[in-house]
Amino acid sequence: ANALRQLGLETHVVEFAPRLMAVQLDEGGALMLRQKIEALGVTVHTAKQTEQIETRADGSVLLHFADGSSLHSDLVLFSAGIRPRDELARDAGLMLGPRGGIEINDHCQTSDEAVHAIGECALWNGQIFGLVAPGYQMARVLAGHLAAEPSAFSGADMSTKLKLLGVEVASFGDAQGRSPGCQSYHWTDGPKGIYKKIVISADGSRLLGGVLVGDSSDYATLLQMMLNALPLPAAPESLILPQLTGAPAKAPGVAALPDSAQVCSCHNVSKGDICAAVKSGCSEMSSIKSCTKAATGCGGCSALVKQVMEYQLSNLGVEVKTDICEHFPWSRQALYHLIRVEGIRTFDDLLAAHGKGHGCEVCKPLVASLLASCWNDYLLQPAHLPLQDTNDRYFANIQKDGTYSVVPRVPAGEITPQGLIAIGEVAARYDLYTKITGGQRIDLFGARLEQLPAIWQTLLDAGFETGHAYGKSLRTVKSCVGSTWCRYGVQDSTAFAIALENRYKGLRAPHKIKMAVSGCTRECAEAQSKDIGVIATDKGWNLYVCGNGGMKPRHADLFASDLDDATLLRYVDRLLMFYIRTADRLQRTSVWLDNLEGGLDYLRQVVIDDSLGLAATLEQEMQQVVEAYQCEWQTTLADASRLALFTPTVNSDQPDESLYYSRVRGQRQPDEATSRPVLQLPAEPWSAVCALDAVPQQAGIGARLGSERIALFRFGEALYALEDREPGSEASVLSRGILGDVGGEPVVISPLYKQRVRLRDGQSLDNPQHQLRCWPVKLEAGQIWLANRPINQLAQAS
Numbered sequence: 164a165n166a167l168r169q170l171g172l173e174t175h176v177v178e179f180a181p182r183l184m185a186v187q188l189d190e191g192g193a194l195m196l197r198q199k200i201e202a203l204g205v206t207v208h209t210a211k212q213t214e215q216i217e218t219r220a221d222g223s224v225l226l227h228f229a230d231g232s233s234l235h236s237d238l239v240l241f242s243a244g245i246r247p248r249d250e251l252a253r254d255a256g257l258m259l260g261p262r263g264g265i266e267i268n269d270h271c272q273t274s275d276e277a278v279h280a281i282g283e284c285a286l287w288n289g290q291i292f293g294l295v296a297p298g299y300q301m302a303r304v305l306a307g308h309l310a311a312e313p314s315a316f317s318g319a320d321m322s323t324k325l326k327l328l329g330v331e332v333a334s335f336g337d338a339q340g341r342s343p344g345c346q347s348y349h350w351t352d353g354p355k356g357i358y359k360k361i362v363i364s365a366d367g368s369r370l371l372g373g374v375l376v377g378d379s380s381d382y383a384t385l386l387q388m389m390l391n392a393l394p395l396p397a398a399p400e401s402l403i404l405p406q407l408t409g410a411p412a413k414a415p416g417v418a419a420l421p422d423s424a425q426v427c428s429c430h431n432v433s434k435g436d437i438c439a440a441v442k443s444g445c446s447e448m449s450s451i452k453s454c455t456k457a458a459t460g461c462g463g464c465s466a467l468v469k470q471v472m473e474y475q476l477s478n479l480g481v482e483v484k485t486d487i488c489e490h491f492p493w494s495r496q497a498l499y500h501l502i503r504v505e506g507i508r509t510f511d512d513l514l515a516a517h518g519k520g521h522g523c524e525v526c527k528p529l530v531a532s533l534l535a536s537c538w539n540d541y542l543l544q545p546a547h548l549p550l551q552d553t554n555d556r557y558f559a560n561i562q563k564d565g566t567y568s569v570v571p572r573v574p575a576g577e578i579t580p581q582g583l584i585a586i587g588e589v590a591a592r593y594d595l596y597t598k599i600t601g602g603q604r605i606d607l608f609g610a611r612l613e614q615l616p617a618i619w620q621t622l623l624d625a626g627f628e629t630g631h632a633y634g635k636s637l638r639t640v641k642s643c644v645g646s647t648w649c650r651y652g653v654q655d656s657t658a659f660a661i662a663l664e665n666r667y668k669g670l671r672a673p674h675k676i677k678m679a680v681s682g683c684t685r686e687c688a689e690a691q692s693k694d695i696g697v698i699a700t701d702k703g704w705n706l707y708v709c710g711n712g713g714m715k716p717r718h719a720d721l722f723a724s725d726l727d728d729a730t731l732l733r734y735v736d737r738l739l740m741f742y743i744r745t746a747d748r749l750q751r752t753s754v755w756l757d758n759l760e761g762g763l764d765y766l767r768q769v770v771i772d773d774s775l776g777l778a779a780t781l782e783q784e785m786q787q788v789v790e791a792y793q794c795e796w797q798t799t800l801a802d803a804s805r806l807a808l809f810t811p812t813v814n815s816d817q818p819d820e821s822l823y824y825s826r827v828r829g830q831r832q833p834d835e836a837t838s839r840p841v842l843q844l845p846a847e848p849w850s851a852v853c854a855l856d857a858v859p860q861q862a863g864i865g866a867r868l869g870s871e872r873i874a875l876f877r878f879g880e881a882l883y884a885l886e887d888r889e890p891g892s893e894a895s896v897l898s899r900g901i902l903g904d905v906g907g908e909p910v911v912i913s914p915l916y917k918q919r920v921r922l923r924d925g926q927s928l929d930n931p932q933h934q935l936r937c938w939p940v941k942l943e944a945g946q947i948w949l950a951n952r953p954i955n956q957l958a959q960a961s
Contacts (some may be wrong), residue, residue: 164205165328167240169725170702175206175234177226182209186333187323191349192374195358199330199377201355208234215566216400236387244291247284260286260606261511269315270307279305296428300675303431320390320428324382326666326764329772330356333379336372336389337362345371348400361385361404365396368394370402383467391424394793418473419469426466426471432457432469441475448758449715466760467754487748488525489906491518493564494749495673501534508538509546521861521878523903524912524919525851528552529748532635535671536743537784539791541798543805549861553914554900556634557809558795559615561914564822564833565894567615569595569607571622571669575642575660575680576603584626589618596830601676602639604630607833613810628794631669637676640664641689645682654699659728663697666732669737669792670785675712680704686778691719694752695735703727706734708766709756717753719761723771737770740781749853773787808864811895813853813875815867821893836893844869849941849948858882863911865898870951873938874898874923878909883922884949886941889915890933897935908949 167174174184182193183200197207212229216239217227226234247264260267264286271279281301291585292298297319307314322335340347344365351358357377363370363498370389375382385402387393396402420426422435432455440454448465449471456952458465469769469777485494491514492500500514510530514522522530525840531550540547542555554560559567571586586605590597596608610618619629632638640663643649645656662682670676679690696707696827700726710719724923746755759766768774799805811819811884845868845916852866863876865887874887874897889894890913897920900911909922919928925935939950 164240164640164765167206168203168328168865172238174204175208175236176200177211177213177234178207178209179212180209183207184332184334185255187338187374188332188376189287189339189360189374191360192332192334192338192352192358192376195356196327196330196332196378197352199356200328203328205328213437222475226372245283245291247286249284252280252284260289264291267316268566269317270289270303270308270313271301273317274752279308281305287316288318290318291728292321292784294319294321294323296431299429299431302369320386322386322428324379330557331375331379332375333375333382334373335382335386336370338372338374341374342371348403350400350403352405361399361403363399364926367399368395370399374405374734383464387420387424387426387467391420416594421469425459426467427455429464430456430459432468437471438475438478441472442479446476446481448470449754452757469758469760487529488523490520490526490903492574493517494531495529496745499536499744500528502530502533502537508540510533510534510712511546519594520907521902521904521909523905523910524552524917525748526901526902527901528555530779531555531607532671532673536788537809539669539671539788539793542795543808545797548808548859549902553896553902556610556899557615558629558633558799559897560633562833562894563892563894565612565819565889565896565913565915567610568632569610569615569618569622570600570604570630571627572630572664573604573627574664574668575640575657576658577642582625582627585622587903589621592621593618594831596832600639603641604632604639606632609824609833610883611822612809613816613818614939616800616806616809620800623794623797623800635669635674636669636672637667637678638665639677640667641677641693643687644681644708645680649682649686652699653701654682654684654704656688656697656699658685658705659697660688662728663695663732663735663881666789667735667739667796670788670867672739672743674749674751676739676752692716695720695739700725705733706731708738709752711751711753712858715753717757720756722767724916733778734770736776736785737781738766739778740784741766757802807857808859810865810866812865812872813857817867817870819872819895820870821895840870842870844871845951847951849950851946851947853947854947855882855942855947861902863898863900863902865895866949868938868951873949874911875940876902876911878902878922881909881922881940882940883909884938885911885920885922885925886935886937886953888935889913890918890927890935891916903954908941 164174164176181936183196186192195548201207207486213226214229214667215227215890217225223237224239245689248260249265252265260266265273265280267273267280267285267287271281273280275858282298285311300319301316304314304316309939324333340362345362347360349360359375361370361373369392373385402551420434424434426432426434426437436455437451439458442450445454448469451468458468486492487495490880501517513530527550531547533765542551559569561567590607593610593612594612600606621934640660642660645653646654647657677693678695679688679693681688681690682699684698690698692710696710697703697721704726705724706722707719708722708728711717742752742755796853799892820840823834823836824831850868858875858877860877863874866875872887875887876883885897887898889896894915896914899914902911904910906918910919911922913920918930925937927933936953939954
């Protein structure tokens with residue numbers, strides 16, 4: 164009915180029973196459901212027995228009802244429920260029920276003990292079960308029988324929670340109040356369209372069942388109280404009345420549940436199973452789901468599963484801390500709000516107001532990302548440069564040998580012959596290894612640091628801009644050719660993919676974002692494996708969200724259907740900004756959704772229904788980011804003073820002699836060195852290397868002492884000099900690392916493998932076998948001087 168209504172058709176629901184969902188709902192719940200459905204524009208007819216469907220001359224139909232009334236329609240859609248497919252059993256001579264269904268006993272055996280039946284074809288005690296959970300329970304009984312571990316099927320809890328035309332509905336236990344002597348409580352909020360009812364035992368000690376319409380948030384708690392016969396509060400009505408601010412919890416928490424309590428009925432997962440998974444090391448919802456399957460069926464138990472997980476973590480003495488690091492006692496979400504609300508625009512201001520110390524490899528890039536998500540300032544401003552990881556500092560992806568890859572943006576994979584030629588000429592001029600990426604772009608590998616500005620100047624002149632392959636940001640929007648060329652395409656997927664990429668390019672997020680647009684349901688762009696996937700329909704676009712490939716692939720969920728361009732963009736604006744607000748550090752959208760309380764339904768409420776009243780704010784925040792977009796290479800090359808950062812050694816033009824290559828399949832690839840250069844050190848005790856101003860504040864830069872590569876660091880007022888090498892590697896890259904402190908000890912975090920190296924003596928804090936040489940350093944008349952022999956001790960600036 165909802166699908167027909169969304170198509171713009173006048174829709175009627177015809178129900179044989181005297182009320183909607185007569186088995187699950189009582190009179191009050193059914194009436195509230197009917198009112199809410201009719202408020203959406205769907206007409207409801209109950210107690211209507213259809214006797215005849217008459218076809219008219221114009222192709223329309225006329226439904227004739229037993230009470231003499233009729234209904235004219237162009238289309239009749241039957242919702243027939245379930246009917247057991249028992250033809251095979253009938254032909255085999257097995258015993259069937261009077262109205263169909265294969266009769267089984269408690270061991271799922273049919274009238275022939277060698278034949279078993281499970282699921283919706285099986286008739287147990289005269290009952291057919293139309294839910295997935297009973298089928299799973301039958302399957303477990305059968306599996307136990309086959310494994311010589313017999314068990315019995317004793318029926319199933321038919322409690323259910325669902326959403327009808329966007330209306331939350333739940334029913335559990337004796338919802339109709341048929342137990343002898345039972346009592347009931349009802350609560351109705353007419354303006355909000357909420358109806359709640361609970362049924363309790365005659366002595367008032369146990370919860371027997373209930374009905375929830377319009378708000379099913381208490382379903383999991385009430386269901387557990389019923390299933391585990393938990394004691395009722397002194398005032399049972401408090402379980403369904405709104406909770407006042409500061410009032411105690413309405414029902415016992417998860418601590419009151421026995422270990423045998425079934426938390427996930429779809430997969431028969433108990434509280435004890437979840438607690439055992441936590442003991443084995445599962446500490447996040449994603450790992451709990453993977454280990455136990457809990458919350459991977461209908462998803463209705465997600466909130467309760469999370470509560471049990473957190474309860475067990477607390478029992479084990481595991482403090483569920485959300486502090487991002489030792490420098491900030493805040494979660495990522497809290498820092499985002501501090502930056503937004505207080506208008507904080509620099510790391511130093513945030514640290515002074517809400518942190519301590521000097522920062523580290525965790526908080527500096529994180530805050531840099533948050534600042535960019537909020538204000539989108541140029542990353543190499545003096546206040547922002549020390550926060551950037553090497554990829555964001557040099558706008559390129561560092562490779563294992565210390566060179567970089569270059570990825571120009573190719574929106575939707577559409578590129579002109581002239582563009583291909585320009586990229587080819589750059590690759591040939593600098594002898595770069597060239598490869599087509601999975602995101603429909605061209606990646607150029609092996610560019611030396613000092614070559615990056617010239618390479619990008621050529622690419623910019625050819626009309627390209629940065630592809631942000633180096634950032635936690637939008638990477639690509641993949642597309643097929645769509646209706647422009649393909650005979651199956653129903654929308655111009657390429658044009659829409661280009662529009663998406665141009666809107667969201669440069670958007671900084673907790674993790675990388677990938678999108679795709681397919682021009683038809685053949686799905687050539689693989690949109691359902693992306694964070695944002697769009698698939699064309701003949702009426703617009705279907706929007707899929709929170710998918711990903713990689714180590715743990717996740718199929719994207721259908722979020723909304725048949726959207727026009729403007730509506731889809733609004734939804735994506737809201738979803739991405741809500742993701743940026745609420746996700747954890749380095750959390751992909753797939754994991755974010757799996758851990759989001761309320762899951763996909765809650766996300767729809769926030770994005771589509773604006774349940775939090777944030778829609779306008781989220782759209783405004785996205786528009787600010789879009790309007791502040793800049794191609795970082797254009798901004799960099801427009802100011803010659805910034806080019807000094809793109810040099811491997813501040814006092815020499817000599818190329819990096821540690822780079823070795825061989826030719827493989829016609830292209831250059833990294834190779835092991837066949838010999839080592841002989842290092843020459845100056846004969847003089849001290850050598851002037853560079854001016855103090857050549858070293859950025861709270862950062863480093865490379866230099867040469869004779870032929871030795873040195874990493875110079877400026878940490879507050881102190882200067883440090885270490886061997887410019889990644890620990891355990893020959894790559895000369897340490898000078899490009901982030902500075903920070905560990906418990907007050909100044910360190911540099913190596914760019915390639917993120918080892919923390921003490922500045923005072925070159926010792927790796929993560930690998931005792933790795934220690935770099937340390938050089939005495941002094942400052943005289945604004946010039947930095949280095950001694951000609953290394954010592955592994957702290958060198959104080961003189």
